Amino acid sequence: MRSVDWLLEHGRPLDIARFRYHFENGNVSAVLNELKKFQNSDGGFGHGLEPDFRNPDSSPIASWVATEILSEIGCWNLELGIVRDLVDYLTNCQQKDGDWFRFAIESNNAHPRAIWWNYDPEKKAGIYNPSAALYGFLAMVTDDTKAKKKLETIFFHFMSDDDLDMHDLNSLVRAVQYAIMANIDIRNEVIEKAKQQILRGCQDFIEKDRTDYVLRPSVFFPNFHFPFFEDIIDALKIESNWLMETVNEDGIWQIPWNWYQFEDEFEKIKPDWMSDMIVRNLRLIHRMNKEARDVDV
DSSP, X not given: OHHHHHHHHHSOHHHHHHHHHHHSOOOHHHHHHHHHTTBOTTSOBOTTSSTTBOOOSOBHHHHHHHHHHHHHTTOOOTTSHXXXXXXXHHHHHHHHXXXXXXXXXGGGGGSOBOGGGOOOTTSXXXXXXXXXXXXXXXXXXXXXXXXXXXXXXXXXXXXXOOOOOHHHHHHHHHHHHHHHHTTOOOOHHHHHHHHHXXXXXXXXXXXXXXXXXXXXXXXXXXXXXXXXTGGGHHHHHHHHXXXXXXXXXXXXXXOOOOOSSOHHHHHHHHHHHXXXXXXXXXXXXXXXXXXXXXXXX
């Protein structure tokens, strides 16, 4: 398979471990060990785990990426040091920075990054991205009453907010999914509205030019056992077919965005994104098509 060959030759060790876990009965410990290399002593994550900013310092966004990978492999147990330390970092962030987690942190500006990761002191932290997903994660893995209260606030605002961008929507949906999985009391109206917003986002994917940077249905599911998966199965099949049509002769998918600064550095980090995309895309293709292992990707 071309994609696998490319991944094994050029991919991040983390993504290779993820691939082996999903497709070769690999050990979950190998994934955790590679993920741990991005974790700092304060429990947060950095070091380019989110490839579009190269800040080694811990940040809420890089830590959110870690929660996505932990969700992908179903590791939420507080007995795991990597999870326990992450919870400590997120708890300390609340105490230091206030109620909501920052999208970008000040030290970002000292390192190569995409333009949207520039730190602006005038820009306040929002309630959705990444706050919703992070509070959802905290509420699921701990008994943190503050996190549950924050979810109530987030869901209250969501009920009167009909214009979330794709990143805010993804974070909000993740919070709803975590709340459902943790049996946290959540109004049916919130669940139904989240589902309708997902369906609308999927319709946009079906109708829009997919060569642009658009919301993909699979972003809602770091783990295919998450709520709402069966509700959008048709859109996921369309995405899977599209992925099989758009993989290039080297077995990779092109990145549909640009940093708009630090262009040389952007070229250097592209393999990080490509290896991550290979793992995510092959997982979806395999899930949607049990014969995917016979597809030449």
